[in-house]
Amino acid sequence: MPRDGIAGKIVVVTGASQGIGSAIAHAFLAAGAVVICVDKVRPSVVPEAMYVMEVNLYDAHAIERAVEGIVEQFQGIDILVNCAGIYPSKPAIAIDETEWDAVLDLNLKAPFLMSRTVAKMMIQKGIAGSVVNIASTAAQSARPGVAHYAASKAGLVMLTRVLALEWAPYQIRVNAVCPGLVETDTLLKSLSTTTLVEEHQEKVSKIPLGRAARPDEIAEAVLNFADATTSAYTTGQALFVDGGYTAGQTFATFQEQMDELLLQMN
Numbered sequence: 001m002p003r004d005g006i007a008g009k010i011v012v013v014t015g016a017s018q019g020i021g022s023a024i025a026h027a028f029l030a031a032g033a034v035v036i037c038v039d040k041v042r043p044s045v046v047p048e049a050m051y052v053m054e055v056n057l058y059d060a061h062a063i064e065r066a067v068e069g070i071v072e073q074f075q076g077i078d079i080l081v082n083c084a085g086i087y088p089s090k091p092a093i094a095i096d097e098t099e100w101d102a103v104l105d106l107n108l109k110a111p112f113l114m115s116r117t118v119a120k121m122m123i124q125k126g127i128a129g130s131v132v133n134i135a136s137t138a139a140q141s142a143r144p145g146v147a148h149y150a151a152s153k154a155g156l157v158m159l160t161r162v163l164a165l166e167w168a169p170y171q172i173r174v175n176a177v178c179p180g181l182v183e184t185d186t187l188l189k190s191l192s193t194t195t196l197v198e199e200h201q202e203k204v205s206k207i208p209l210g211r212a213a214r215p216d217e218i219a220e221a222v223l224n225f226a227d228a229t230t231s232a233y234t235t236g237q238a239l240f241v242d243g244g245y246t247a248g249q250t251f252a253t254f255q256e257q258m259d260e261l262l263l264q265m266n
Contacts (some may be wrong), residue, residue, distance in 0.1 A: 005229035007032030010074045012067075014057060014114060015084030017043040019184040022132060023215030024081055024222050025050065031223060036070055038052075039084065055083050058102075067117045074127050080118045081227045082111035083134040085152075092147040100148045112159060115174070119167055128171035130226045133160050134218075137242045147157035156237045164236030173235040175225040177217040180242025181212040183227040208244030217241065 011028045015021035016037035027049055029035045036051040037043060046052055070077060085107045088099060108129045115131050122129040138146055139153040157176050164174040181203050191197045204212055221241045225231050240246045 001030065002032030003223070003227055003229075005225060005227035006079075008255050009033045009078040009226075010036070010070075010076055011079040011081065011226070012036045012038055012070060012077050012118070013081040013083060014038045014055075014110070014112075015082075015134075017041050019186055020179065020182060020215050020218050021081075023219040024083060024134075027216065027219035027223055028079075028081075028226075033079070033129060034074065036074075038066060039254035057114070058105055060113050063110070063113045064117055066122065067114070071121055074166065076127055077118050077121060078127060078129050080129070080131045080132070081134070081222055081226070082114055082156075084110060085134065087146070087149055089145040089149075089205060091145060095148055103148040104152050104155075107149065108155045111156060115159075115163060118201060119163070119170075119172055122172050123167075123170045128228065129173075130175045130228065130231075131160075131163065131172065132222050132225045133157075133174070133176040134222070135160070135176045135238060137178055137180045137246050139176075139178055139238070140240070141246050160238060161236045168235055173225075173228075173231070175231070175235060176238040177221045177225065178238055178240045178242065178246075179213060179218045180240070180245045181207065182215055183220060184211040184215055206245065206250075207242070209245065211243065213241060213243065 006028060011033040013021055013025045013035065015029065016025040017039040022043060025035050025037050029047060036053060038053050038055050040054065040056060042054055043050050053066055056062045086103055088103065111133055133156050135156045137151040138155045138250040142150060160174050160176040167174060189202055204210070216243055221239055225234065
């Protein structure tokens, strides 16, 4: 359904070929926006109304050319969503320099380059725009095996805050959405062994709401930040959409007490 603050806006979504990025792109399209998907590969299914650009986000010049091309065709960009990212996992002592650079370059450097290039255009054209970065609960809650990923997402949250301060005088809002565990198609397909299924169930058990998120739930949070009719006074914020995971730890013994108390009350 079209949304007043989204309909007709020119929206660029990176990493839109699959997963959360795809859900975000489709949500903006359903809200009435003109959506340009920027990714290294073309999505397998592209709605007729959606535009696609294949861009190497590791290449600063490619990013600049892509933004210039979008502005030339659509006369501007109103909303940028930086969603492209990678999530390799291994112990820190096994991460080599090449892998470290690959993660930081795509997860942190590319959003900076995209945001900087788009913001320059917004300032020049007087566009009161919005930038939404997709970070992660790993920006706040450490976990083993993702030293490079966690560092990149923590950096992205701080980048969000700095850019929000610098660009507020130009009415450009910058916010971040930090998803927890999200059951994308890629994740579900990866649960190919009993061990992986059990590991996934263990992760879910640590979420207070008792389930993983759907990609469309993350997309809705992004739309709310991007929509100037609902978030015109919101900038520099990081919203954790994680089922309560970063709120703190829960304990089975406490739940048992709650269940017993409820029985007594009934």
